[in-house]
Structure formats: structure tokens, C-alpha cells
Amino acid sequence: MSGPARVGLLGCGNVGSALARLIDEHADVIAARAGVGIEIARVAVRDVKKSRDVRVPPDRFTGDPLDLVRDPDIDVIVEMMGGVDPARELITEALKSGKSVVTANKELIARHGPDLFATAAASGVDLLFEASVAGGIPLMRPLRESLAGDRIRRVMGIVNGTTNFILTRMSDDHMSFEDALADAQRLGYAEPDPSADVQGDDAAAKAAIIATIAFGARVNVDDVYREGITSVSRDDIESAAILGYAVKLLAVAEELEGGISVRVHPAMIPVHHPLASVRDAFNAVFIEGEAVGELMLYGRGAGGGPTASALSGDLIDAVKNRVSGAKGATIGELVERPIRAIDDSESQFYLLMEVADRPGVLGAIANEFGEHSVSIKSMEQRGMGEDARLVFVTHRARESALRATLEALRGVETVHRVGSVLRVLGDED
Amino acid sequence: MSGPARVGLLGCGNVGSALARLIDEHADVIAARAGVGIEIARVAVRDVKKSRDVRVPPDRFTGDPLDLVRDPDIDVIVEMMGGVDPARELITEALKSGKSVVTANKELIARHGPDLFATAAASGVDLLFEASVAGGIPLMRPLRESLAGDRIRRVMGIVNGTTNFILTRMSDDHMSFEDALADAQRLGYAEPDPSADVQGDDAAAKAAIIATIAFGARVNVDDVYREGITSVSRDDIESAAILGYAVKLLAVAEELEGGISVRVHPAMIPVHHPLASVRDAFNAVFIEGEAVGELMLYGRGAGGGPTASALSGDLIDAVKNRVSGAKGATIGELVERPIRAIDDSESQFYLLMEVADRPGVLGAIANEFGEHSVSIKSMEQRGMGEDARLVFVTHRARESALRATLEALRGVETVHRVGSVLRVLGDED
Numbered sequence: 068m069s070g071p072a073r074v075g076l077l078g079c080g081n082v083g084s085a086l087a088r089l090i091d092e093h094a095d096v097i098a099a100r101a102g103v104g105i106e107i108a109r110v111a112v113r114d115v116k117k118s119r120d121v122r123v124p125p126d127r128f129t130g131d132p133l134d135l136v137r138d139p140d141i142d143v144i145v146e147m148m149g150g151v152d153p154a155r156e157l158i159t160e161a162l163k164s165g166k167s168v169v170t171a172n173k174e175l176i177a178r179h180g181p182d183l184f185a186t187a188a189a190s191g192v193d194l195l196f197e198a199s200v201a202g203g204i205p206l207m208r209p210l211r212e213s214l215a216g217d218r219i220r221r222v223m224g225i226v227n228g229t230t231n232f233i234l235t236r237m238s239d240d241h242m243s244f245e246d247a248l249a250d251a252q253r254l255g256y257a258e259p260d261p262s263a264d265v266q267g268d269d270a271a272a273k274a275a276i277i278a279t280i281a282f283g284a285r286v287n288v289d290d291v292y293r294e295g296i297t298s299v300s301r302d303d304i305e306s307a308a309i310l311g312y313a314v315k316l317l318a319v320a321e322e323l324e325g326g327i328s329v330r331v332h333p334a335m336i337p338v339h340h341p342l343a344s345v346r347d348a349f350n351a352v353f354i355e356g357e358a359v360g361e362l363m364l365y366g367r368g369a370g371g372g373p374t375a376s377a378l379s380g381d382l383i384d385a386v387k388n389r390v391s392g393a394k395g396a397t398i399g400e401l402v403e404r405p406i407r408a409i410d411d412s413e414s415q416f417y418l419l420m421e422v423a424d425r426p427g428v429l430g431a432i433a434n435e436f437g438e439h440s441v442s443i444k445s446m447e448q449r450g451m452g453e454d455a456r457l458v459f460v461t462h463r464a465r466e467s468a469l470r471a472t473l474e475a476l477r478g479v480e481t482v483h484r485v486g487s488v489l490r491v492l493g494d495e496d
Numbered sequence: 497m498s499g500p501a502r503v504g505l506l507g508c509g510n511v512g513s514a515l516a517r518l519i520d521e522h523a524d525v526i527a528a529r530a531g532v533g534i535e536i537a538r539v540a541v542r543d544v545k546k547s548r549d550v551r552v553p554p555d556r557f558t559g560d561p562l563d564l565v566r567d568p569d570i571d572v573i574v575e576m577m578g579g580v581d582p583a584r585e586l587i588t589e590a591l592k593s594g595k596s597v598v599t600a601n602k603e604l605i606a607r608h609g610p611d612l613f614a615t616a617a618a619s620g621v622d623l624l625f626e627a628s629v630a631g632g633i634p635l636m637r638p639l640r641e642s643l644a645g646d647r648i649r650r651v652m653g654i655v656n657g658t659t660n661f662i663l664t665r666m667s668d669d670h671m672s673f674e675d676a677l678a679d680a681q682r683l684g685y686a687e688p689d690p691s692a693d694v695q696g697d698d699a700a701a702k703a704a705i706i707a708t709i710a711f712g713a714r715v716n717v718d719d720v721y722r723e724g725i726t727s728v729s730r731d732d733i734e735s736a737a738i739l740g741y742a743v744k745l746l747a748v749a750e751e752l753e754g755g756i757s758v759r760v761h762p763a764m765i766p767v768h769h770p771l772a773s774v775r776d777a778f779n780a781v782f783i784e785g786e787a788v789g790e791l792m793l794y795g796r797g798a799g800g801g802p803t804a805s806a807l808s809g810d811l812i813d814a815v816k817n818r819v820s821g822a823k824g825a826t827i828g829e830l831v832e833r834p835i836r837a838i839d840d841s842e843s844q845f846y847l848l849m850e851v852a853d854r855p856g857v858l859g860a861i862a863n864e865f866g867e868h869s870v871s872i873k874s875m876e877q878r879g880m881g882e883d884a885r886l887v888f889v890t891h892r893a894r895e896s897a898l899r900a901t902l903e904a905l906r907g908v909e910t911v912h913r914v915g916s917v918l919r920v921l922g923d924e925d
Contacts (some may be wrong), residue, residue, distance in 0.1 A: 205634065205642035205643070205793075215808070215812045215813075216529075216809055283525075344770065345770075356632075356805060358518055362793075367791075370789075372787040372788065375787050383645050
């Protein structure tokens with residue numbers, strides 16, 4: 068490659084503008100690190116007339132993304148459009164024509180990553196996607212490179228800033244879910260339609276990508292079991308706090324006997340666990356490796372600056388590889404690994420039950436736990452008489468065993484109601 | 497390169513054995529990621545007769561490290577001997593003869609890194625040293641690659657597990673420094689001679705490496721200002737806790753007007769700051785970047801497994817580069833940047849003074865602060881009469897101004913004694 072690397076940007080909103088400014092302001096440092104300068108040769112946007120706070124000449128803007136993808140003079144495409152279509156076709160065509168691609172598109176990678184990785188490998192170019200999970204936090208590169216010689220057992224991530232902000236407000240300011248959500252919307256942390264965040268879909272896409280890279284396995288977002296935070300109440304959070312736990316929405320990818328588990332759900336985490344102190348809209352990913360032990364990577368999971376930072380690291384990498392003539396960094400062969408149903412996963416459980424306040428109640432309940440091989444770690448009674456409730460924390464148990472226990476408990480006459488049930492992670496496991 | 501990559505290990509103690517086991521147990525995964533298999537071709541040890549828990553045939557062991565360095569069939573050297581000599585000569589010779597080198601040697605990199613980087617670059621081979629700072633935590637790769645397009649403002653690290661363990665015991669179990677140190681020694685976290693840890697020398701070497709990579713500047717360990725934790729008392733820690741701070745030994749590298757500051761000293765950190773919850777022998781590095789905002793990388797900073805994990809990531813990288821024929825990853829040109837004296841650095845300060853308990857005392861003291869342009873953020877009196885003490889926290893001030901204030905306060909008749917002075921970081925800055 069002679070002269071500067073020519074980069075095409077697909078999209079120039081919040082993230083694209085931040086990236087363009089970064090490339091402009093840090094041109095010297097970037098050139099030193101990439102081996103050549105980086106020039107923004109073309110930018111595809113929906114509205115070419117819109118004024119943007121970037122130093123790119125107006126004649127480089129186009130309304131047609133194919134202009135970039137088919138331009139033989141462009142070396143690297145940075146995709147920041149989001150969504151599966153038309154990003155998928157554009158990236159595929161770019162890769163096939165020998166361009167490297169950097170993307171922030173979690174939905175696309177979570178749905179079609181394996182096919183795209185294969186296309187990139189076949190063309191000997193890079194497809195890099197650090198920005199697609201946990202924004203500015205270096206995660207893909209540590210998983211792919213730093214831990215390449217280790218064996219990852221489990222990854223637990225707080226990868227959705229919106230829900231973490233909501234849970235933090237519910238916990239610290241004793242807000243209801245509705246009030247905390249409204250607050251998040253007011254501050255721009257939540258969309259007007261918050262369902263992708265609060266129902267766990269956004270986190271599920273990230274869980275799929277994390278599992279794919281951590282285990283070298285084909286995991287599609289549709290394989291990911293998910294529960295959101297809409298059923299988490301202020302009472303749950305306060306009850307968890309009394310027991311020394313924080314409630315977080317976790318994306319979990321772990322090795323199980325005979326397969327892997329990939330799931331998103333709220334969980335109680337001991338307050339001394341590093342994930343418990345991740346507050347507000349911050350993200351963090353906790354990794355357990357065979358040799359390395361426990362690692363946590365923490366930072367801002369969204370926003371123009373952090374996402375642009377991650378994109379620029381990947382962009383420099385892609386340019387450096389083209390300069391040095393290195394073969395594109397490939398993900399390696401992805402294998403098919405059985406993805407176990409949620410019923411096969413294991414954790415501790417927290418249960419709250421409204422019960423009759425009379426002798427023998429605990430015995431009847433304990434018998435049902437015992438019959439289903441779920442052992443009780445702790446129990447405490449809260450309230451008396453009409454308000455009597457029992458709070459249990461179990462030892463580690465299989466999800467299916469817990470479900471069977473719940474079923475049985477509903478048939479116990481002294482159990483008026485089984486209230487909240489929450490998984491507990493990071494404690495005994 | 498045809499056939500497996502042939503690796504020579506310099507040293508086979510705790511870390512070397514862990515690495516050998518990792519290479520053995522994860523052979524398939526490593527081969528897939530590196531592009532070829534990795535074979536431990538030779539191992540240099542002090543005592544060839546000693547039995548070791550590794551699956552390497554006895555005839556591959558040698559007592560002479562030059563056997564490896566001069567063996568034309570060896571592709572990559574992993575150095576785990578520690579110390580400057582003879583590691584420096586051995587690595588230099590290996591690099592010059594076209595071998596890539598992976599090292600865990602912080603002392604060597606902190607003292608001679610720039611020369612060694614230049615030697616590696618001239619030979620077109622890799623010199624990788626992820627394991628030299630913060631053990632298993634991915635730090636060098638994120639700084640060099642993930643954040644390559646960003647601009648790093650400041651790095652604050654808890655990079656010495658021994659002192660963090662001692663400070664945690666002093667804080668949580670109200671132990672004295674001496675008792676906590678004895679505990680650390682009993683558990684193997686501290687050496688029989690703990691001076692390199694408790695006086696900050698170990699952290700200073702890591703600070704030098706961090707500053708070199710974060711700022712692309714030549715920083716030698718001798719440039720690093722250091723204060724250890726031997727003068728931190730249980731009272732300081734308890735007083736800090738009352739004000740909502742934890743005391744940590746920090747390695748700090750930051751950009752200042754006209755230069756950089758690189759230093760190691762104890763500091764008070766707000767309890768809500770992510771670094772404050774890093775406990776026991778864990779390490780963590782908090783990075784502030786212009787675009788990325790705040791990042792923290794957390795994990796085990798020492799031990800066979802974590803260090804071997806980091807070495808194996810680098811080893812795979814080095815092998816992959818040889819397979820693909822990529823030019824060795826270079827650090828880039830290091831620049832000379834002025835390293836500012838500690839007097840030029842800025843922070844908030846905590847001060848405890850024993851004073852006469854009578855009207856007008858505060859006025860006299862406040863005047864001295866004011867005359868030296870140090871402004872007071874908070875003050876509280878503790879104790880009465882003979883036991884009267886005043887606790888101050890200042891706003892951000894220059895170290896030189898604070899020193900001049902202290903000097904002046906010693907001349908104030910109602911100030912009986914200026915007790916502890918501690919820097920406060922992560923609060924207003």
C-alpha cells in the first residue's frame with residue numbers, strides 16, 4: 068500500500084462523527100501506529116445535506132453506500148449503520164472485493180457473524196468488531212489474543228448500560244422500575260421504546276458474540292435464553308441487599324458438561340463481587356479462565372467517544388495488517404457445540420414465599436426441596452402472622468430441579484404464594 | 497515456517513512449569529490459534545537434575561541458556577529468569593539472530609525496554625512483554641492496540657499485590673502494618689525481605705513500563721518518584737474510611753502541562769471509585785482516555801497460572817506473526833518527553849494536624865493555606881482539648897504549594913504537630 072490508507076465510513080451519526088474527529092485530531096499518532104496515514108476517502112449517509120461537525124470535505128459524502136463498497140480505491144470500510152439489512156450485503160460485498168471491514172454492528176455479528184468471518188477468511192482480509200460488544204471496553208481482542216492460550220470457563224457480563232442504570236437507580240434511590248426507566252429516558256440512556264434493552268434482547272446479541280469468541284463455537288442470538296428486568300421489583304432489590312447481594316442483568320456464557328450455556332437474566336451477585344460495584348450506565352465483563360483465574364474489564368459500553376475509540380483501535384489494526392501484508396486475523400474454525408437448554412444450567416437460587424405462620428410449615432417446605440435434591444443454604448423468616456414470608460437461598464442446583472421444586476411447593480397447603488425467584492451467581496460457584 | 501514452532505524456555509520454575517503445562521494441555525486450541533503447533537524444544541534451567549511437573553523429555557533440558565539462544569532451530573524464546581543480567585544479553589542475542597522473544601521480566605523492560613524494542617524492530621521480530629505488568633491482566637495489548645487511536649490522559653494502577661493485600665488487611669481486619677505484613681509472608685504473598693514491594697520499587701518498574709507504552713515515551717524506572725506504604729498507619733486508614741476513602745498504593749502515569757508525571761505513592765481513593773473495591777492481592781489498572789472515558793482492567797497480578805496465561809497469549813501472537821510472515825509488532829518510535837518532578841504534580845491532599853483547642857486556631861491555619869494558594873475543601877475537628885486534631889481535605893493543588901504550606905504550618909505556634917499527609921486521587925480530578 069502506498070500513500071495513506073483510504074477509509075470509507077458507512078454512517079456518520081453520533082459514532083461516525085466521533086470517529087472522524089478522532090482520526091483528524093490524532094492523525095500523527097495514528098499514522099505512527101498504523102504505519103501509514105489514514106484518510107477518510109468517502110462517507111455514506113442517509114442525508115448528504117445535513118450539516119455535521121466533522122472536517123471531511125462535502126464532496127466526499129454520498130447517499131449511496133454502494134459507492135464506497137464498490138470503490139476500488141477504498142481499503143477499509145467502517146460500518147456504523149446498525150441493523151442486519153442492508154449492512155450484511157454491503158459488508159459481504161466489501162469483504163469479497165478484498166476490503167477489510169470494521170464494524171460496531173452487534174445485531175449483524177450476533178446473527179451472521181460466522182458466515183461473515185468465513186467470507187473474510189476466504190478473502191484474506193480482516194473483519195473486526197470490538198465495538199459491537201461493550202463499547203469502548205477492550206474485550207474481543209483480550210478474548211481472542213491475550214487469552215488465546217488459556218481456556219475460558221465462564222464469562223458474566225453487565226453489557227447493557229440502560230438496564231444497569233435502571234437497576235442502580237432502583238437500588239440506590241429506592242425508585243420503582245417505572246420511575247427509573249423514565250429517568251433513564253429523560254437522560255438519553257433509554258430509547259422511547261425501551262423493550263430491546265429491558266427485555267434483554269440487546270444483551271442477548273452481545274452474549275451470542277461473547278460465547279462465539281470465548282468458546283470458538285457457532286452461537287446465534289436466537290440460541291440465547293433471555294429474561295429481562297421488567298419483573299424485578301424494588302422489593303426484590305431491597306430483599307437482596309439485606310442478604311448482601313446486588314441485582315444485575317447478566318449475560319452469561321459458560322461451559323457445561325457436554326455443551327455450553329448462553330443466557331441473559333437478572334441475577335443476585337454478592338456485594339463483594341467485582342460486578343456488584345458496577346454502577347449506572349457502566350458495563351463490565353467478568354471472565355473466569357483456567358490459568359488466568361478471574362479477570363474483569365470495566366468501562367463505558369456505549370456512546371460516541373467510547374465506540375469511536377474501539378473502532379479506531381480496530382481500524383489501525385486493519386490498516387497495519389494491510390501495510391505489513393499480514394494475512395487477515397481470522398477467528399479460526401468455529402465448531403458446533405451443543406447449546407444446553409436453560410433447564411440444564413446450574414446456579415444458586417433465591418426464593419421468597421408467603422406462608423402460613425404456624426409450626427410445621429418449614430418442615431413441609433424443606434421436604435419438597437429435599438425430594439427434588441435441592442439443598443437449602445439459608446432460610447430466614449420475615450414478618451409474622453398474615454405477613455409471614457420465608458426467604459430461602461439454595462446451594463447450587465440444576466434449573467430443572469428448582470422448577471420441579473416450585474411446582475411441588477404450589478401444592479403445599481401452607482404455602483400461600485411463591486413470590487420472587489432469582490438466580491444467584493458468583494457466590495458458591 | 498514448516499512443522500511446529502520450536503520454542504525455548506529460559507527458566508522453568510513456578511511460571512515456566514505452568515506455561516509448559518498450558519502448552520501441553522491446550523495444544524489443539526493453541527495450534528488452531530497460532531496457525532501451527534507449538535513444541536517446547538529446549539529448556540534452560542539452573543539445575544537440570546531437579547524433577548519438575550512438566551511433560552518435557554529430560555534430554556531437552558540444559559544448564560546453559562546460550563544453548564537455546566544460539567540454536568538456529570529455535571523460533572521463539574520465552575524468558576522467565578527475571579533480573580537484568582544475564583537476561584539482557586541473552587534476549588539481545590536472541591533478537592539479533594532473528595528469534596522472537598516473549599518475556600515476563602519487568603525489571604529488564606523497565607530499565608532497558610527502549611533499547612530492546614529497537615533491537616527487535618531492527619531484526620523484524622517480536623518482543624512481547626504482557627506478563628511483565630499486572631500478571632494475567634491484558635494491559636499491554638489494550639494500551640498498544642485497542643486504545644491505539646485514542647489519547648490516554650492518565651493511568652492509575654494497583655500493580656503490587658503484596659501491598660494491596662497488606663492494606664486490605666489493615667483496613668478490613670484493623671491490623672497493624674507489621675501484623676498484616678507477617679500475614680502476607682505466612683501466605684506467600686510477601687517475600688522474606690519485603691522491601692521491593694513495601695517501598696514501592698516493584699510498582700515503580702511497572703509504572704515505568706505503563707508510562708512508556710501509554711505515552712510512547714522513554715521512561716526509565718529511575719525516573720519514577722516513589723513512596724512505599726511503610727509510613728501508612730492503621731489510624732490513617734481509619735481516618736480515611738470516616739471520610740469515605742480507601743487507601744491504596746498507586747502507580748500513576750499522567751500527562752501534565754509540558755511533560756508527564758510517573759510516580760508511585762499511597763493515595764486516598766473515594767470508596768465509590770472502581771479502584772477502591774480492588775481487594776486482597778488483586779491488581780487493577782484504571783485508564784482515562786480522551787475518547788474512551790474511564791476503563792478498568794482487573795485480575796490477578798501474579799502467580800504461575802495468570803503469568804503463564806499472559807505469556808501464552810504473547811507466544812501465540814509471536815508464532816502467528818512468524819507463520820503469516822508479518823513484520824514484528826513494534827512499539828513505534830519512542831519520544832523523549834520531559835518527566836516532571838513530583839513538585840510539579842497535582843492532587844488533592846488530606847492532612848491531619850494536632851492543634852491547640854482554642855479560638856483563632858483555624859484562622860491562623862487557614863491563612864497559611866490561603867497564602868500558598870491551597871484551597872480547603874473540607875475541615876473537621878476530632879477530639880477536644882489535649883486531643884484536638886483537625887482533618888483537612890484540600891481542593892486540587894500543586895505538590896510544591898502543599899509542601900510550602902506544610903513548612904509554614906510548622907511555624908504556627910498553635911499547630912503542635914502536622915501528622916499524616918496523603919494525596920487524594922480520583923475525586924475532583
